[in-house]
Amino acid sequence: DIQMTQSPSSLSASVGDRVNITCRASQTVSRYLNWYQQKPGKAPMLLIYTASSLQSGVPSRFSGSGSGTDFTLTISNLQPEDFAIYYCQHSHSAPRSITFGFGQGTRLEIK
Amino acid sequence: QLQLQESGPGLVKPSETLSLTCTVSGGSISSSIYYWDWIRQPPGKGLEWIASIYYTAYTYNNPSLKSRVTISVDTSKNQFSLKLSSVTAADTAVYYCARRHYYDSINAFDIWGQGTMVTVSS
Numbered sequence: 001d002i003q004m005t006q007s008p009s010s011l012s013a014s015v016g017d018r019v020n021i022t023c024r025a026s027q028t029v030s031r032y033l034n035w036y037q038q039k040p041g042k043a044p045m046l047l048i049y050t051a052s053s054l055q056s057g058v059p060s061r062f063s064g065s066g067s068g069t070d071f072t073l074t075i076s077n078l079q080p081e082d083f084a085i086y087y088c089q090h091s092h093s094a095p096r097s098i099t100f101g102f103g104q105g106t107r108l109e110i111k
Numbered sequence: 112q113l114q115l116q117e118s119g120p121g122l123v124k125p126s127e128t129l130s131l132t133c134t135v136s137g138g139s140i141s142s143s144i145y146y147w148d149w150i151r152q153p154p155g156k157g158l159e160w161i162a163s164i165y166y167t168a169y170t171y172n173n174p175s176l177k178s179r180v181t182i183s184v185d186t187s188k189n190q191f192s193l194k195l196s197s198v199t200a201a202d203t204a205v206y207y208c209a210r211r212h213y214y215d216s217i218n219a220f221d222i223w224g225q226g227t228m229v230t231v232s233s
Contacts, residue, residue, distance in 0.1 A: 034219040043207055043223035044158065050217055087158060091218035098171050100148075100160040100218065 002026050002092050006103035012111040013078055021073045021106045023088035028068045034089045035064055035073045037082075038105075044087060048073065075108075083110050113138035115208050115224035123202075123231050129195040133208030133224060140189045141166040144214040147191045149182065151204040152226075159204075163211060164191055198231045205229075 003026040013019050023033065031051040036044035046055045048064035051071055061076045075082055088103040119131035133147070140147060149161040162182040163171040172180050181194040195202060205228050209220040 032216060032218060034217075036220075043209075043226050044220070045223070046219050046221045049212075049219035049221075055219075055221065089158075089220070091216070093216070098163070098218070099173065102158040102160070104157050 001099070002029060002090055002101055004088055004090055004101055004103040006086075006088055006106050008106060009104065010107040010109065012109045014111045015078055015080060017078045018074065018076045019078060019108065021075075021086050021108075023066075023071045023073070023103050025069045025071075025090055029090040029092065031067045032091045033064075033066065033071045035062075036087045036089060037084045038087065039084045047086075080110070083108050113210070113222055115210065115222060117206060117208050117224045117227040119206075119227060119229070121228055121230060123198055123229060124233050125199055125231055126197055129198050129202060129206075129229055129231075130192065131206055131208075131227065131229070132190050132192045135189045135191075135210075140184065140191065141186050144212060146171075146211040146213050147184065148209045148211045148220065149193045150207045150209055150220070150223075151202075152207070153201075153204040161195075161206075162193065200231050203229065203231045 005024045033051045035048040038044040047058050047062050052064045063074045065072050085105045085107050087105050114136045116134045123129045146163045148163040162180050164182045164184050179196045184191040205226040207226045208224045210222040212221050
């Protein structure tokens with residue numbers, strides 16, 4: 001199994017700050033890495049797919065980068081609505097099988 | 112606007128079978144570029160992928176749950192369903208259904224249901 005490790009586990013920041021959240025895979029996932037935002041009591045929402053493509057309707061202050069095993073989600077000019085938990089997700093394909101895994105999450109809190 | 116809605120019992124007894132249905136509205140489940148998935152989240156914890164189905168009934172399961180999971184699709188009702196057998200307290204979670212865009216290997220869950228809480232308890 002491919003393990004996804006996010007860092008930090010939690011992060012405090014202020015409105016207007018720029019923050020980076022990283023996700024490291026235990027083996028290469030090429031560019032098949034997606035990012036989600038989850039607010040309390042709500043379903044996750046797709047932000048970034050294939051490492052750096054912005055999902056339709058997501059503000060441009062969100063961006064993603066990386067490939068192979070190391071990925072970064074960057075949020076520029078933090079807004080009050082951005083304080084949430086962020087998850088990375090990979091996909092791993094093999095003949096006649098596919099699996100998906102999520103990182104443990106990064107909680108972004110207001111300072 | 113396509114929407115997903117989970118339905119099913121909120122309380123299941125240990126050793127019994129958990130059964131949930133996801134109804135797709137505002138679009139067809141018989142789309143060539145999407146799979147339909149179940150994902151769960153225990154209280155206060157992270158996300159776990161459970162299983163996936165294509166409209167032709169081709170399926171993928173999480174190996175850690177494989178022997179207990181059955182996923183099915185009913186294209187006439189625009190629904191897909193999950194059955195998880197021999198449940199224990201560890202299966203207590205919010206269960207989400209989601210649409211997965213798989214074209215070009217994107218494999219991103221781009222639309223989610225609101226989630227339904229299932230508690231396993233006697």
